[in-house]
Amino acid sequence: MPTLDEYAKPSVAVDLAIMTVIDGDLCVLLVNRPEGDIVGWAMPGGFVHIDEALEDSVQRVLSEKVGTKPIHFEQLATYGALGRDPRSRVISIVYLALCPSEVLGGANLAKVIIDWEGEVGGRVAAQMNGARLPLAFDHAAILGDVVKRLRGKLDYSPIGFALLPKRFTLREVQEIHEAILGKPLKKPPFRRKLLDRGMIVPTGEFETGGAYRPAELYEVKSKE
Numbered sequence: 001m002p003t004l005d006e007y008a009k010p011s012v013a014v015d016l017a018i019m020t021v022i023d024g025d026l027c028v029l030l031v032n033r034p035e036g037d038i039v040g041w042a043m044p045g046g047f048v049h050i051d052e053a054l055e056d057s058v059q060r061v062l063s064e065k066v067g068t069k070p071i072h073f074e075q076l077a078t079y080g081a082l083g084r085d086p087r088s089r090v091i092s093i094v095y096l097a098l099c100p101s102e103v104l105g106g107a108n109l110a111k112v113i114i115d116w117e118g119e120v121g122g123r124v125a126a127q128m129n130g131a132r133l134p135l136a137f138d139h140a141a142i143l144g145d146v147v148k149r150l151r152g153k154l155d156y157s158p159i160g161f162a163l164l165p166k167r168f169t170l171r172e173v174q175e176i177h178e179a180i181l182g183k184p185l186k187k188p189p190f191r192r193k194l195l196d197r198g199m200i201v202p203t204g205e206f207e208t209g210g211a212y213r214p215a216e217l218y219e220v221k222s223k224e
Contacts (some may be wrong), residue, residue: 010080010089014057015045015139017076017094017146018066020101020109021163021179027101027109028143030126031065033136037087040136041110041126043143045092058095066107071097072162077145084138094142096149098162114147114182121148150180158199161220167203169215170194 018029044065073095113125206214
């Protein structure tokens with residue numbers, strides 16, 4: 001019977017899909033790879049060390065390549081198509097994180113350009129300062145899966161609230177939904193449906209510093 005040493009071993013990597021919303025646009029954090037075998041923009045990632053748990057690899061890559069504070073990640077999917085990395089056989093485990101843009105500081109954030117509607121799925125593009133960015137590896141397809149996942153879960157789960165600060169207005173919730181869905185929503189029915197879901201509760205406080213009538217602040221309902 002063959003031993004484990006007789007089998008060729010692929011490399012295992014983690015890639016981080018860190019998403020946020022800026023000025024009504026769905027954005028992703030990318031790192032530039034200007035030199036080497038792979039040139040282009042990519043989600044931050046790295047190979048899993050032999051003595052690391054996957055979650056430890058995620059936090060190491062976050063610290064080394066992004067330099068931001070710890071962010072909560074959840075596993076999205078595993079990608080292992082042949083030839084996805086021209087350097088060698090690489091299987092990548094992709095982790096997804098949603099956070100308010102201020103958490104990411106001065107990181108490179110690119111607008112996600114989506115050419116399909118609903119949950120059809122497909123590749124997406126990325127744009128920064130008005131210019132399209134070349135995406136490395138299969139990250140255009142992976143980011144398409146991210147958008148599809150977000151759209152699929154938006155209506156029945158609290159996933160969109162991770163993109164907001166702890167306290168927020170109904171207007172800000174609508175802006176998040178519009179950014180993910182890629183289309184405008186009518187305010188009265190959206191707010192009625194949002195409140196009927198019972199996922200958020202009013203805080204009794206109001207926003208400050210605006211030129212108009214201050215809007216009431218809400219927060220996600222705590223689990224009992």
